[in-house]
Amino acid sequence: MPAPLFESSFLQETLQASASSPRSVTLSNGVQMSLLQKGVLKISPPCEAKQTRHIVISSAVHGNETAPIEMVDDLASQIASESIIPGHHLLLIIAHPNAILAEERFVETNLNRLFGDADYPQSQELTLAVSLKEQVTSFWQGVPIASRWHLDMHCSIRASKHYTFAISPQSTYPTRQKEFIDFMRKAGIEAVLLSEEPSSTFSWFSSSKFGAQAATLELGQVAKFGHNDMHKLAKFNRAFLELVESAEFSTDGDMITYQVDSSIYRQNMDFEFYFDKALPNFSRFTKGEELGKDGEKVLTMPVEQGGIVFPNPDVELNQRAALIVKSCATRYVDNQLTVLD
Template sequence: MFKQSFLFDTLDLTTEMPTAATKAVAGGQLKLIRRGVLEVTPSEVNEATKSIVISAGVHGNETTPLELVDAIVNDILAGTFEIKERCLFILAYPKAINNKTRFLDENLNRLFYKEVAGESVEVDIAKELMADVSAFFAPTPESQRWHLDLHCAIRKSEHFTFAVSPHTLTKTRSRELFSFIDKAQLDAVLLSQGKTNTFSCFSANTHNAQALTVELGQVSPLGENDLSLVDGFNLALRALLCGQLDTIEATSKSIIYGVCQTLTRTQEDFDFTFDAKVKNFTRFYKGDELGHDGETTLTVKQEYEAVVFPNKDVALGSRAALMVTEVNACFNDDYLEFSLPNS
């Protein structure tokens, strides 16, 4: 089906990559919808079959997920791995991957919303990917829709792997999803409390999918990743795809964080007091000064707050950092509920 592999054929922009289909050795079918978008259907599909989107390469320099996806597709083609769930594998942004950059014109992972407009490479990609995901989910019960959008963090982190659970007004934080998080040995999960325009948020809000943005270590060049560092995630992901997640034991519980503050840059005179290279999830304590936004001093309000995704150079009106803290969480009717410590 591929001259080299799903990944490296996708990245070879000098050759066409027309729609194609082939039967999997172990059963089922692979269908290349277009460059970078591959649908894999198991030999048997029923109402209990999950439809799972696995996306990677939304940021071109985040390469560990690309290698994980390519290895899974290679094994499906070789007949050494048989999936039991419908899967849509996406390698989102070949031009940026080849360019070894996060993006070319603007951040693709801020453009996944129905009304997206403008003229850029990324806007066109976002529109195509939203259409692909919508078509894939269309024949599937909402309860069986999943989307794992795989990334790597730009900066170092106190948690080597972690996930971000997008905010929705519906029940998209199931007990099964959080069981997967624990079994995948993700160190932490951050519960977003405001709608964003990320890829996983699109699937959660538009299609009621169980969705996560998953951060797998730190950015490295393609071919230089130590995949053994994410063995736990890889094993759980493969178990999920072949319907055997119950065979994986969780060796620990992921720490669950909630957002207690969103630091937004509203003034040109904006800065943090901490070092620009501070690790994600670095803790600060009540009363600590975090920086300033014009004449407004930014301080810690909870007993402690950890900083995630800080960027003092964002555009005016944009998020400059999230401040998070561990939450009180429990399951009610198989869906997660939580509250901040002082609420």
């Protein structure tokens, strides 16, 4: 047996204070595992096939969202022990070790708002974002667009009427292919939000810049390590591991589709929502109902029976404080999930 890549685990290596030294190991089954930098692990399958994908699987973009971190760490361990033989190229990411150690979403600023093209102020999160963008760019260099996938796994701050849901970011590429949507159905993703607004999230970077089948996956609610209800995520985890092992997916399971109608951005220090802080995601309001205020401006629901997702009055100025969504009907056009007019 070759020497192990980690003394304990991918996660424990990532959380060590010292910088991780790049190194590689080839397992007895032909799988190659390469630690590229702290928190970034590249895995190559023992053989190529026509359907071989290049899949980015990221976690800890917010440090206190622990269920995805546990899944990524467990996957790395199962591959290292040869319990799983991946059928695809994988880039496993545990993005923000300092935030994990602090048990916070971030340390200086929200990492998942730094993947756009803006000139962001310097912060440790910006350094991470630049590094992660470089790693993803290198991973997909010369790779056909059709084989690029990105699962950016998160947990919601608050409870939700849909325990699992996904945000499909805006892209000029066809990034809502039936095969990708079928994976989410199989994985028990209860709802998908279709956004047509340019963003600066990690999944938006992958979909808009590389044409990857990409989504932000919200998997339950924030909890400390060891306190996640993994039974509720069992269906997702099964499909997730099947995907890694190269399974194909047929349509299975119901999934509600929403269209993102608009976003609320915080413009003033005097900003608040009027509803309870524990209000679940996807709670609905009637058109014109007051939601809160931003300075002297009263915020109202712009659509009939619109839902509110990710409401957070404490975001930094000029950052998104909530999404407004509405149910929509869809169909496939040229294999791409499309909203019906």
